[in-house]
Amino acid sequence: MTEHGDTAPELETIPSRLLGQASALAGQLVSDRLADTGAHRYHFTVLTTLKAFGPSSQAELSRRSWIDRSDMVATLNTLEADGYVERTVDPADKRRNIISMTDAGRLRLVELAGIVANAQDEFLQPLSAAERWAFSQVLLTLIAHHAHTDED
Amino acid sequence: MTEHGDTAPELETIPSRLLGQASALAGQLVSDRLADTGAHRYHFTVLTTLKAFGPSSQAELSRRSWIDRSDMVATLNTLEADGYVERTVDPADKRRNIISMTDAGRLRLVELAGIVANAQDEFLQPLSAAERWAFSQVLLTLIAHHAHTDED
DNA sequence: CTAATTTCAGTTTAACTGATATCA
DNA sequence: CTGATATCAGTTTAACTGAAATTA
DSSP: OOOOOOOOTTTTTOHHHHHHHHHHHHHHHHHHHHHTTTOOHHHHHHHHHHHHHOSBOHHHHHHHHTOOHHHHHHHHHHHHHTTSEEEEEOTTOTTOEEEEEOHHHHHHHHHHHHHHHHHHHHHTTTSOHHHHHHHHHHHHHHHHHHTTTTOO | OOOOOOOOTTTTTOHHHHHHHHHHHHHHHHHHHHHTTTOOHHHHHHHHHHHHHOSBOHHHHHHHHTOOHHHHHHHHHHHHHTTSEEEEEOTTOTTOEEEEEOHHHHHHHHHHHHHHHHHHHHHTTTSOHHHHHHHHHHHHHHHHHHTTTTOO
């Protein structure tokens, strides 16, 4: 229904715009594939962070995953309702919830990690293995060079 | 104020996530530089599209720039109030507005194009000219490969 | 008293949808 | 009558902000 015309050539070669388009396509692909099993990107991120660092408070999970503390509440509500994580009050500090993965959560993470890996493969299909590696290196270089702009 | 901790290594190598981060950094940089002169990305996009195709209706501008017809109204309101474009009713089809650039608009576009070009340069600083070219080619390849998924 | 944590309610912004008036 | 256009009002979604209740 939404028809589109030719875009100005001057716009079609601007790197920040190409990045934006590629990022949107990749993000949409990953979200779509995750949505097929009822998962949100946040769910994969939280479960992966839990696996990497073990049981953590919500605040710790927020800081490590860059998911806002407020969104973390909603994300954990869903993961808990689905039986993938458990909330227990930290006996050593009753302000904290200790979030830990259940067996179902560990299984779910295997499933979601597979889906995400397949989506990466699907997205990078036109590139050779060497090109994929070089592409990631360039992105890491750019991120490292600019991620320090607004810290401290 | 927002402290962050180490991210799970499993997340730090996922291409779609690297793309998202790089895209966000580049987009923020461009937006910030444009905001320094009171401009929005849409303003640059619309003026560039006008220069490439000449005077156009709002609907045509929307289709060519991928800016929603609804957002186009607001964007042109601002550009018109600043004297960068003119709206005149098309005498051949009174539903249409013909949007054309003023001399001030052409001057503004030179300014904004310079700002955007400088921002690209700033963002790509860690890359050589050859690497920049290769990077753009990869992005174009990925976009071309996936932009056909949801058409017709 | 200050500071951290969890939670909820609400804000912001970009992108989009629906409806209306006008005209082809 | 159908379809395109410009406009406005409102929705959606992700990311974020502010404040309250609890505890250190």
